[in-house]
Structure formats: C-alpha cells, structure tokens
Amino acid sequence: MQFPKGFEEKYRQLLGEEAGVFFDSFDEKIEKGYRVNPMKIASDKLICNEKIPYTSFGYFGVISGKSIEHTTGVVYSQEPSAQFVAEVASPKPNEKVLDLCAAPGGKTTHLASFLQNTGLLVSNEIMPKRAKILVENIERFGVRNCVVTNETPKRLAKQFPQFFDRILVDAPCSGEGMFRKDFAATQYWREDYPQECARLQREILHEAMKMLKNGGELIYSTCTFSPEENEETIAWLLHEYPELTLLPIKKYEGMSSGVPEWANGNEELTKCVRLFPHKMRGEGHFVAKLRKEVSEEKSKKQKFLKTNLTREQVSLWRGVEQDLLNKKLTGTLYTFGSELYLVPSEFLEIDKLKIARLGLHLGTFKKNRLEPSFALGVALSKEETKRHLELSEEQFLTYVSGNTVLLDEPIHSSGFYQILVLGNGLGFAKVVRNVVKNFYPKGLRVY
Numbered sequence: 001m002q003f004p005k006g007f008e009e010k011y012r013q014l015l016g017e018e019a020g021v022f023f024d025s026f027d028e029k030i031e032k033g034y035r036v037n038p039m040k041i042a043s044d045k046l047i048c049n050e051k052i053p054y055t056s057f058g059y060f061g062v063i064s065g066k067s068i069e070h071t072t073g074v075v076y077s078q079e080p081s082a083q084f085v086a087e088v089a090s091p092k093p094n095e096k097v098l099d100l101c102a103a104p105g106g107k108t109t110h111l112a113s114f115l116q117n118t119g120l121l122v123s124n125e126i127m128p129k130r131a132k133i134l135v136e137n138i139e140r141f142g143v144r145n146c147v148v149t150n151e152t153p154k155r156l157a158k159q160f161p162q163f164f165d166r167i168l169v170d171a172p173c174s175g176e177g178m179f180r181k182d183f184a185a186t187q188y189w190r191e192d193y194p195q196e197c198a199r200l201q202r203e204i205l206h207e208a209m210k211m212l213k214n215g216g217e218l219i220y221s222t223c224t225f226s227p228e229e230n231e232e233t234i235a236w237l238l239h240e241y242p243e244l245t246l247l248p249i250k251k252y253e254g255m256s257s258g259v260p261e262w263a264n265g266n267e268e269l270t271k272c273v274r275l276f277p278h279k280m281r282g283e284g285h286f287v288a289k290l291r292k293e294v295s296e297e298k299s300k301k302q303k304f305l306k307t308n309l310t311r312e313q314v315s316l317w318r319g320v321e322q323d324l325l326n327k328k329l330t331g332t333l334y335t336f337g338s339e340l341y342l343v344p345s346e347f348l349e350i351d352k353l354k355i356a357r358l359g360l361h362l363g364t365f366k367k368n369r370l371e372p373s374f375a376l377g378v379a380l381s382k383e384e385t386k387r388h389l390e391l392s393e394e395q396f397l398t399y400v401s402g403n404t405v406l407l408d409e410p411i412h413s414s415g416f417y418q419i420l421v422l423g424n425g426l427g428f429a430k431v432v433r434n435v436v437k438n439f440y441p442k443g444l445r446v447y
C-alpha cells in the first residue's frame with residue numbers, strides 16, 4: 001500500500017521492530033464479518049461459519065446486501081474488530097444507553113442486541129444524510145426502543161443532563177484502520193490530522209460527560225492507531241475528570257494493551273485495548289471503558305414525554321392493535337403530523353431537538369383509519385401478529401422489486417397481513433383474495 005507522507009515514519013518510530021509486519025498487514029485481504037440478530041430467526045446457514053471468538057453474535061464471512069437475511073435484518077455486516085466495541089459496552093436490559101456518534105449503525109444495532117428492546121437507546125448522528133441511513137439500519141434490524149436524534153453533542157447534552165447509564169463515543173477519527181477498506185481514508189490523512197481529530201474528540205467527550213449519570217459507564221473507541229486520539233485522549237479524560245476511573249477489559253488472543261509511554265506514562269492506560277491488523281483478524285480498533293463515581297450528585301428534574309394523541313387517534317390505534325397484534329406494546333403513543341410512534345417510556349419531554357425517528361413507527365393516519373407501518377411489521381415476530389403470510393424466495397424477489405405478488409390460492413379474509421420471509425417480518429401488506437399489494441417502501445426497493 002502507498003501510505004500517505006509521514007505515516008510510515010511515525011509508525012516506524014512508535015512500533016520499532018514490529019513496524020514491518022504492521023505495514024505488511026495493509027496489503028493483506030480485508031477481513032469481513034457479520035452479526036446475527038438475536039431478535040430474529042436465523043437459519044443454520046448463518047451460524048455454521050467460524051465464530052468471532054470475542055463476540056456474542058459475530059461470525060467471519062460475507063453476507064450479500066441483497067440476501068433475504070440482510071433484507072429482513074437477521075444479519076448486520078460489520079468487520080470483526082468493530083464488533084469488540086459494543087461487546088465491551090455490553091449494556092444490561094432496561095438501561096438508558098446513548099450512542100453519541102452512531103451512523104451508519106453498526107454499534108447501535110449491536111447495543112440493541114444486548115438491550116433486547118428493553119430500556120432506552122438514543123442513537124445520535126450529527127450529519128442529516130447519515131442519520132437517515134442510521135434510521136434505515138435500525139428499522140431493518142427491528143429495533144423498537146430506539147430514538148434517533150440528529151444533533152450536535154452540545155445541544156443533546158442540554159436535554160439529557162446526567163441521564164444515561166452508559167454512553168458510547170465511537171468517535172470521528174483519522175481512520176487509519178480504514179486504509180485497507182477505503183482508499184479515500186489514505187487521501188484525507190495528513191501529519192497533523194490525528195491532532196485535529198483529537199481536539200474534536202475532546203469536545204465530544206466533554207459533552208458526553210454532562211450526560212453520564214453517577215455510576216454510569218463511558219465507552220470510548222476509534223478505528224485509528226494514533227496515540228493522540230487514543231491513549232492521549234484517555235489520559236486527558238482522566239486528568240480533566242477525576243471522577244472517572246478506567247475499568248479493565250478482558251483481552252482475547254491477539255489483543256494488545258494500551259501503551260502508557262505513548263501518552264503521559266500512566267500505567268492505568270494498559271487497561272485500554274488495541275486491536276492491530278497484524279496481530280488479529282480485523283481492520284483495527286481502540287477501546288476504553290471508564291466509570292464515573294462522584295460522592296454526591298444533585299438529581300436533575302426529569303419530565304417524561306407525555307402522549308399527545310386525541311381520543312379518536314387512540315381508538316384507531318387500539319383497533320389496529322386488536323385486529324393485527326397478539327400482544328400489547330408498551331411505551332408512549334405520540335404523533336408527528338399524521339405519523340404515529342411508540343416512544344420508549346423512559347424518553348424525556350424534549351424541546352427543539354432534531355429527531356429522525358421517535359421510537360417505533362406504528363403507522364400513518366389516513367382519513368378515518370390507521371395504516372400499519374413497514375417498521376412495525378419488521379419489528380414484530382410471527383408469534384406477535386394475528387395474520388401473516390409467508391413468501392417464497394421467488395415471491396420475495398418480486399416483492400422487494402416493488403411488484404404485486406400473486407398467490408396460488410386466494411386468502412379467506414382480505415386486509416393487512418404481516419409479510420414473512422424465512423419466518424421473519426418484512427412489513428405489512430394489504431392482501432385482497434390472491435393479490436398481495438406492494439407496500440415495500442420505495443426507497444428500499446431493489447430493481
């Protein structure tokens with residue numbers, strides 16, 4: 001690989017004898033991986049590949065973006081070393097979790113796999129276009145308890161002081177671990193780029209700290225190797241916030257400790273973990289985990305979001321619920337124009353925040369009825385719906401390309417049915433006799 005000017009010299013100095021194998025690893029093949037969604041039904045084909053040893057849901061291998069497994073959110077493609085981050089975070093059910101730099105959603109969907117639709121996951125992305133992709137990935141994964149915000153960390157911090165049990169800052173970085181995957185990353189790199197990124201990371205962490213509650217955990221990660229953005233950033237955090245302590249992280253074969261000499265010599269930094277591409281199968285990452293402990297923290301008043309539905313809207317929703325669902329969903333019903341959402345109960349009343357997804361989209365009010373949403377039909381399991389229709393592989397291809405599917409036999413009662421493919425939901429569609437009308441969202445269609 002042709003490295004940018006200054007890169008080789010820097011790492012020759014830092015890594016000494018190891019530098020050669022480190023540089024050679026950039027010419028090796030990219031390591032691919034995927035995670036299996038524990039909230040969906042996975043076929044044997046997905047779980048027969050080699051397991052990634054340090055993850056709960058990960059496998060080495062490639063799954064096509066056009067496959068049924070990807071389309072129904074049974075898998076999320078993610079390179080192996082990136083899968084260590086949410087594993088280190090491992091949120092517990094019912095926690096309030098923030099993923100502050102979340103798009104496109106690799107770590108968010110992984111965090112959601114631990115939460116299993118309990119508690120609250122707030123996934124934030126500053127760039128509007130990337131926030132849209134984040135929403136798509138979260139919906140495909142069938143996550144119900146996630147609110148997606150499109151905000152600056154500073155504006156978010158004003159709304160959620162000392163609120164979260166766990167915050168992940170998967171920081172924007174100089175992306176040296178992306179060099180093999182993405183040639184463009186080598187083009188952005190300049191000698192002072194790591195330092196510039198480090199400044200931004202400190203700003204983001206400063207806001208993250210305002211949102212972390214006492215006893216809460218902060219997980220910091222990058223996909224770069226530079227000490228400025230890794231050990232030095234953590235050394236800065238520990239100095240700036242004496243209430244933080246580094247927590248040990250279990251290291252698996254091939255993982256390295258953080259290097260104190262690359263920052264201020266603080267031995268605690270060995271608790272951080274480095275994943276190098278010449279030492280293990282993956283592109284490379286850095287992860288640190290810290291806990292906030294203060295003797296006393298004034299509790300902040302919290303106002304939970306209240307429902308804003310009219311009586312008529314509630315009754316339309318109850319009608320759909322009774323007609324299509326086998327269970328009652330919990331949360332706060334909230335409308336944005338004609339769209340109905342189910343917001344996790346722990347979510348707060350918010351003032352002027354840019355929201356890209358206010359929890360689970362339940363449906364759209366149309367004149368005197370409520371049409372169930374695509375997201376709802378993806379998020380629910382077969383057992384949770386009263387009426388469903390399994391499509392064959394061939395019918396799946398017809399459906400995702402936006403066409404009407406014709407059934408061999410007419411169904412008994414017309415109406416909305418949950419569409420299933422290999423047992424997993426792919427939205428709702430209106431079925432009249434033997435015609436399945438196409439309700440697959442236009443933006444997702446494959447032609």
Ligand SMILES: C[S@@+](CC[C@H](N)C(=O)[O-])C[C@H]1O[C@@H](n2cnc3c(N)ncnc32)[C@H](O)[C@@H]1O
Nearest residue numbers: 101102103104105106107126127130170171172
């Ligand atoms: C490393 S990527 C996140 C990857 C993501 N966590 C995943 O696993 O799919 C960092 C993200 O930070 C966002 N970002 C850039 N500048 C930011 C800022 N000033 N504050 C917060 N996020 C920022 C980028 O748009 C990008 O989506």
